[in-house]
Each structure stands twice: as structure tokens, then as C-alpha cells.
Amino acid sequence: MDLEVAREYFLNKPGVIEERPFRMPVPVFKVGGKMVGFINIHEPERSSITIKYYKNRIDELRFIFKEIKPGYHMNKDNWNTVYLDGSIPEDFIKELIDISYRLVFDSLTQKKQKEILGE
Numbered sequence: 001m002d003l004e005v006a007r008e009y010f011l012n013k014p015g016v017i018e019e020r021p022f023r024m025p026v027p028v029f030k031v032g033g034k035m036v037g038f039i040n041i042h043e044p045e046r047s048s049i050t051i052k053y054y055k056n057r058i059d060e061l062r063f064i065f066k067e068i069k070p071g072y073h074m075n076k077d078n079w080n081t082v083y084l085d086g087s088i089p090e091d092f093i094k095e096l097i098d099i100s101y102r103l104v105f106d107s108l109t110q111k112k113q114k115e116i117l118g119e
Helices: 003-011 055-064 090-107 110-117
Strands: 016-019 028-031 034-039 048-052 068-070 079-083
Touching: 003 016, 003 028, 003 034, 003 090, 028 090, 034 090, 048 090, 055 068, 055 079, 079 090
Parallel strands: none
Antiparallel strands: 016 028, 028 034, 034 048, 048 079, 068 079
């Protein structure tokens, strides 16, 4: 998966917006004001994204995939950096983005969720 495909996938989620809140030009994707993920620029020669994952299963995922590491500059208990070098199938990366989105969306108030979904 290349970075533009990842970016478009994030942006196609309900309510997701792209911001650049840091001093460096890091694209950050948020829903309801909370971060879902971002595109890393700390290793320009190696594309990656950082996304949230289930706290109780995060170590298992990192054990299975050497391309998934603890989140760069993030809480290592909740965030992973996923390298997009082609070793992990694109469908699985999309599933990981879906999980990150769902974890963040579900943490929003019901009022905010309904607002995002246009209910």
C-alpha cells in the first residue's frame, strides 16, 4: 500500500478530517477531534502509518508481523507503526485502519457519534 492509498482510505471514513497540527508536516487523521492515525515522515525512505490497536492484543500482532512496531512517539500500549513495504497485504492494512477508526469512534460520546453519522 502506498501512502496516498492509505491517506484516501483514512479520509473515506465517516467524519475523518486531515490536519497538520505538529511543527513538521505530518498528516494526522482525526474523527471527532481525536486522532485515528497519521502518516510518518521520520523515515522518508520507508513509508509507514501509525494507528491504534486493541491494547490486549497488540503484542500478539507485533509478534506475528515484523513490519509492525510500537508506535513512533506514541503510547506503546495502544499504538503501532505499520510499515507499508508490501509485506503486509493491503486488505489487512485497511482492516487495521478500520480497527483504529472504530476504537476512536467508539470512544466518542453518543451525541458526537450521531452528529458524525448525520443522525
